[in-house]
Amino acid sequence: MSSLTHAPARAGQASPAPPRRRRKLRGDDIAKILFVLPAGIAMALLFGYPVVKNLTMSLQDYSLQTFFTGEAPWVGLANYVDVVTDPIFGQAMLNTGLFTAGSILFQFVIGLALALFFKQHFPLSATLRGLLLLPWLLPLIVSSATWRAILEQDSGILNRFLGVFGVEPIGWLVSPSIALIAVIGVNIWIGIPFNTTLLYSGLQAIPDELYEAGSLDGATHWKAFRYITWPSLRPVVSVVLILGVVYTLKVLDIILGLTGGGPANATQTLATQSYQRSFVDFEFGHGAALSNILIVISMAFAVVYLRRGRHAADE
Amino acid sequence: MTTTTSAPAELNRRTGDDIDLRKVLLTAAGVLILAVMLFPVYWMVNASLQPSGNTLNADLIPLQPSFDNYVRAISEQGANLVTSLIIALGTVVFSLALAAPASFALAQFRFRWVGVALLAILVSQMIPGIVIANALYSAYEGMGLLNSIPGLILANSTSAIPFAILIMRSFMLGVPSAIIEAARVDGAGLVRSFLWIVVPVSRNAIITAGLFTFLFAWSDFLFALTLTTTDEIRPVTLGIYQYLGTQVQNWGAVMATAVLSATPAIVLLVAAQKYIAAGATGGAVK
Structure with a gap:
């Protein structure tokens, strides 16, 4: 999911355009990315993070105590x-x-x-x-x-x-x-x-x-x-x-x-x-x-x- | 028309009586199948209208319907129904606000990573809710989002956003890019052409996505169960679960609450069909 954010999108579909036109397209690209960015961030936080967090939690001694002490020792497998x-x-x-x-x-x-x-x-x-x-x-x-x-x-x-x-x-x-x-x-x-x-x-x-x-x-x-x-x-x-x-x-x-x-x-x-x-x-x-x-x-x-x-x- | 039984021509020329009888029998069989499939729904309504409140004595038909169970259900679960409604509406607004522009972008812009994004959306549908709940519990604990309506709205959006994108994107693929370009030639920016052209044209798909999102969030039980720890915020699904948790004392009140919770699904089934059917863009390009 994180690839959503740093993938440089190119709208260079059209044939080679003069510099002024290309400059206009850049601003357009940013606007286009802004269309997907909020959903991308939400998906990264609400899906990507839990999946990763679940992976790390499974390698930790993560119990009720963790919420009081803040400690979750690594226990391997x-x-x-x-x-x-x-x-x-x-x-x-x-x-x-x-x-x-x-x-x-x-x-x-x-x-x-x-x-x-x-x-x-x-x-x-x-x-x-x-x-x-x-x-x-x-x-x-x-x-x-x-x-x-x-x-x-x-x-x-x-x-x-x-x-x-x-x-x-x-x-x-x-x-x-x-x-x-x-x-x-x-x-x-x-x-x-x-x-x-x-x-x-x-x-x-x-x-x-x-x-x-x-x-x-x-x-x-x-x-x-x-x-x-x-x-x-x-x-x-x-x-x-x-x-x-x-x-x-x-x-x-x-x-x-x-x-x-x-x-x-x-x-x-x-x-x-x-x-x-x-x-x-x-x-x-x-x-x-x-x-x-x-x-x-x-x-x-x-x-x-x-x-x-x-x-x-x-x- | 003809399916596995593609009737020979002579059969078609027979008197209409045979055909009609066959169709009548098919309809009768269809009604019977539906009656069996929907019997539990009938039983839920029937049990909710019994005066005794105990299914042991429930008649097959509520001959003397009583609304006492509903009075009790609303007094005990009314606030929870309102909580569920707020969470469901919040999820619809939040999910659609994020998913609609993203659907448009994934349908119309030629990003190179559209395939990757769609794959991620498909895979996200396969992640069990308990995984999300596990991780969000500890995150919410630190952020103070446990026992909060925004917390449950965010959690419900995890499955709602990808689902809404899938529905709306497939519709927006069919929006002719010619009408968007025409607007841009007239000087409209991307945002304006999205709001003024794509959204109105895709209204039916957006309504469909919204209705299903509403149902998802309204039906949510897992997040309500795991991301609340006190009685402050209690969606009605959790209210029903608590009724069931203890020895069930009063089936009538449980069933009345169940009927109230089932109402949005029943209304959707009757009302939403026209939105699904009327998904045509016809008339937009003129």
Whole structure:
């Protein structure tokens, strides 16, 4: 980001100009830079600084005491060793993987099915598709509160509904063996609109002529999907999946609102652990180390995304 | 029209009844899907209108709707709703004031490092909020920005600015540079051509970015949770979280607060569609 500030911009697009004209362009250049400078500075302070600060904090013994004494001794990689050897780390990694994979798989499959469904224009289809966005636009803590009411063991509507069929009340959010599944289910609900919307716009971009030509060759229904829709949609699919992974890895609000990482750490992820280390235990060094591990994992997916993007641009 | 089922010509020539029946069934299926997807939202509203305040006794339909829960929600969370509103509006003003000129510059000026800036914006979207919170907490501690509205506005702007730039820049790419140059020939400076031409022409994109920025900041929970330590400044998302933190005594009040917090999203969904649809620059170049 800092490169924004000292990159000398040249507006020398035009053919060689007389000196007086060039002098005028210089003032123009400054004006142009002033257009981006405030946003550049804000991004450097609000994004660049935290990323760097997080990196240094992860190498320091940065705890509540630091705020009183002002001292944060350098400890090398000790924070990383501490958090990785903690027994919760393995579970948090596993939960993060299960949460991400489970969410993405179902969000994507259901999202694609709904996108294909809404592609068949019918009365009210645009309105219904628009209203479908609501779960995605709601504040996450509102969704968490609502789902907690629905999943409540004794009084929740889901257990009351299942009770009609003779199912015993299930402790959706209080049973360690089920809580992760319930949390994934809620996150799927939140993510479906995002997947549907992006995939729908991808479907819209496929030219009708392809289907017309395909139908002459007998490609209809499943065959049309297999040989026309899916190949054409591939670039959009990879964008949707990778963005989904990157966004899902850092999910924090929903889990905090639903279970707080419990019961018995059954829904702890890297993100919730990082929060807990920093803001519950006030071990900022540990929290920073965990969140840096999270960044590295996200970046690995981001690199795949950018590579894909470049390929798509080349084609 | 025809998608995976590109109907043979003979099918198209059939009586209209078949087609109509198929469409009616599709609409019915669509309504059913939406009903399932939006059931939680319905349940939130339903539970908020129950007189007892306890979902255990909640009827499927609020036959005797009571607004007691709302009275309680507003008396307990009213101030927090105002705090959230101020923070959200502040974030919109701050973010757009910085992002709009930057979007214009990244769309229209031929800087050599536009690619680098865009890459940085994309990467910034991938940084977990907890990273920002970690670092801002210690910085805010020293600067006295903990428990302050400006502190939360700045924190919310971290994700709002790059997002707003992405939305507005892609729109401003479509603003013909001819109309900007025409203005400059008439003697308007860069700032004036930006304010008088680019901003009005891009109004819809700016409104879209503003509405989403508002929703981001209104929905923020992570920064509210981490960057406040006292009860002085308490956005409503944190108010809901505190309701949930203890053993929930009164689901009715929680759900009423949730409905009030969900209102901007619902209003946006109904009102913003026209802004997104009307994103055309047509008529500007004449």
